[in-house]
Amino acid sequence: MIPGVIDLSEKLALITEQWSPKIIAQIEDYQFKLAKLEGDFVWHSHPDTDEVFIVLKGQLRMDFRDGAVTLTEGQMLIVPKTVEHKPYAESECHVMVLVQEGTLNTGDAPRSDRTASSDLWV
Amino acid sequence: MIPGVIDLSEKLALITEQWSPKIIAQIEDYQFKLAKLEGDFVWHSHPDTDEVFIVLKGQLRMDFRDGAVTLTEGQMLIVPKTVEHKPYAESECHVMVLVQEGTLNTGDAPRSDRTASSDLWV
Numbered sequence: 001m002i003p004g005v006i007d008l009s010e011k012l013a014l015i016t017e018q019w020s021p022k023i024i025a026q027i028e029d030y031q032f033k034l035a036k037l038e039g040d041f042v043w044h045s046h047p048d049t050d051e052v053f054i055v056l057k058g059q060l061r062m063d064f065r066d067g068a069v070t071l072t073e074g075q076m077l078i079v080p081k082t083v084e085h086k087p088y089a090e091s092e093c094h095v096m097v098l099v100q101e102g103t104l105n106t107g108d109a110p111r112s113d114r115t116a117s118s119d120l121w122v
Numbered sequence: 123m124i125p126g127v128i129d130l131s132e133k134l135a136l137i138t139e140q141w142s143p144k145i146i147a148q149i150e151d152y153q154f155k156l157a158k159l160e161g162d163f164v165w166h167s168h169p170d171t172d173e174v175f176i177v178l179k180g181q182l183r184m185d186f187r188d189g190a191v192t193l194t195e196g197q198m199l200i201v202p203k204t205v206e207h208k209p210y211a212e213s214e215c216h217v218m219v220l221v222q223e224g225t226l227n228t229g230d231a232p233r234s235d236r237t238a239s240s241d242l243w244v
Binding site for chain 1: 123124125126127128129130131146147148149150152154172174178186188189190191192193196197198199200201202205220
């Protein structure tokens, strides 16, 4: 069996909605997801999973309760479990995320129109 | 606590040896590693871990016993545990790899001059 190649640009082209991470690969119980982000998100944390962000295009600001960092293309960030954070992108940015299977994008925040299905593949 | 940004290009610039993956981030018991590859490697498999390859620069051919795939920048591949594989790069290519902590680059193959330490950070 020869595993298939996953092309990030091709997968991104299939994503039309913002703030709606789509799964592209799974390794054990971790999932790689792609998402397009623009504007402000909600404060939240993930009680059970660290969350890795890798910026593929554009710029992502990650707000924390005690400061913020800005990531550009080719930069990554690990948000540890339980740490409150809020992504923000002035213009649309494209990110790859690694989180545990079943993780909601809005984490422990109340469900809102920003809450996306956690189990959709693209 | 504000997590630090990890810049892939900066980390790659610190890697001088080929075939010597260096850890840049850890999430639970999985490690992100960066490596520069050129030429041929050894056939091996990893009995206990899937292995994710993401090509950051150049071109990587992954040989399997029943065929091969070629990845270019922005493409990824998951090599399932126990599947024999052999990376090959005609010119130097840069990859990000995700594997379980403690995984040897040469897997179950006999130790050789291609076998690198599995626990070095950059």
